[in-house]
Every structure is written in C-alpha cells, then in structure tokens.
Amino acid sequence: MPSCRAAVLHCVFPSGYSLIIALVYFPCLNLTVDYECELSDCTGFIEKCFDVVAFDDIIVLGDMNFDCSTSNVGWNIFHSFCDDVGLSRADTFCKSDIQYTFFRESMMQHSVIDHIFVTDGLASSAASYYVVDEFSNFSDHLPVACDFKHKLHVMNDRPSNRSKFKQVKWRWDKADLNQYYFRTFELLKFIDVPTFELLNDNCDFLNVPIGNI
Numbered sequence: 001m002p003s004c005r006a007a008v009l010h011c012v013f014p015s016g017y018s019l020i021i022a023l024v025y026f027p028c029l030n031l032t033v034d035y036e037c038e039l040s041d042c043t044g045f046i047e048k049c050f051d052v053v054a055f056d057d058i059i060v061l062g063d064m065n066f067d068c069s070t071s072n073v074g075w076n077i078f079h080s081f082c083d084d085v086g087l088s089r090a091d092t093f094c095k096s097d098i099q100y101t102f103f104r105e106s107m108m109q110h111s112v113i114d115h116i117f118v119t120d121g122l123a124s125s126a127a128s129y130y131v132v133d134e135f136s137n138f139s140d141h142l143p144v145a146c147d148f149k150h151k152l153h154v155m156n157d158r159p160s161n162r163s164k165f166k167q168v169k170w171r172w173d174k175a176d177l178n179q180y181y182f183r184t185f186e187l188l189k190f191i192d193v194p195t196f197e198l199l200n201d202n203c204d205f206l207n208v209p210i211g212n213i
Contacts (some may be wrong), residue, residue: 024062091129125150
C-alpha cells in the first residue's frame, strides 16, 4: 500500500493450505472525514488483495489505533469490513485477560488498540490470546499473540478470488450526503474562481464571478 499502512502476505503451505496475513498500522483515531477516508482506503486495499487469490483463512493483525467499542468511529468502519469479509477477533472463542496493549507512562494512559482478527475457522480453534511482555521491549506497545490448534487442511469450497463477495463502486449519491457536501465545500473553497465576460441586454460586458451565478 503506498501509504505503508498495510502489507499483505500470501502463504501457501506444502499441504496446499492457503493463508493470507495482513499486517496493519492504521491512522490515529480522530473525528474527521479525513480519518474515515484514510481508514476506509486501508480496508479497501486489504479487501482488494483478497480479491486476487484463493485462500483458506485470513489473519489481519497489528496496531489498529482503536478499541473495539461501538462508540468508536474507527471500530465501526473496521467492524463493517469484518462483517463483509467474515472476520472475528481471535479471542472470540477463548478467554483473554489482556488489560492493555498500549501504555504511555508519562501520562498514565493505557488502552487495547492492538488486535488480531481471523476468519471464523481460525477463531474457533484459538487456544490462547495474550500479550508478550518482555523487558527487551522498548516500545509503548505490547505485542499481541495468539495460539491456534488448527489443522492446515484445504477447504473444498474456498472463498476464492472474492468473486462471491459483493462488488461495489463508489457512488456519491449513495453516501452520506451531508459529509459529501461538506467535504466538497472544504476542498473547493480554496480554488481561485476565474471570471468571464457576460453579455447583458445593452450589449455591455460584465465581469461576473462564476461562483455568483
């Protein structure tokens, strides 16, 4: 991905088992249209990668910069993506006692913003979900890990090439029109509008800004 916020790897094992791993670093949460667009670009890129290969399972993991709360706009966008693709958080079927994955000591801030999401087949075979807390870690994030008890078998009915998924196109009139109008205004208001000559009834020329017509 050009912004370096997502990297997707396709692994094929000797048995033929096909696994897609997407490593992400999503933008920091903020309540702007730019944030929603950037995060949607990330999920769109990842889903496009799913569209080009046949696979048995998917893992999406990394620093997502949001907690899994319905009041969080980042989570709502990503949750919609998970519903479309068929992903669940890896600890859906196993117990987890993770208190935080991010900790800023200077401000005493902590949160769970690093996650692992997998296809349902992997989620049901998850044995443990935990953070790796080691003294050698100098980051303010703790690595998240998950152990699976999963047989690497090839599915007979792979969701290959995403052809079974709904193909969509951008439609301005099917989006949030208030945001569309607001964003259009924000982008266009800085454009210097040229003037042109308008002929009136007396055959005199008037200079009229285009924006006033």
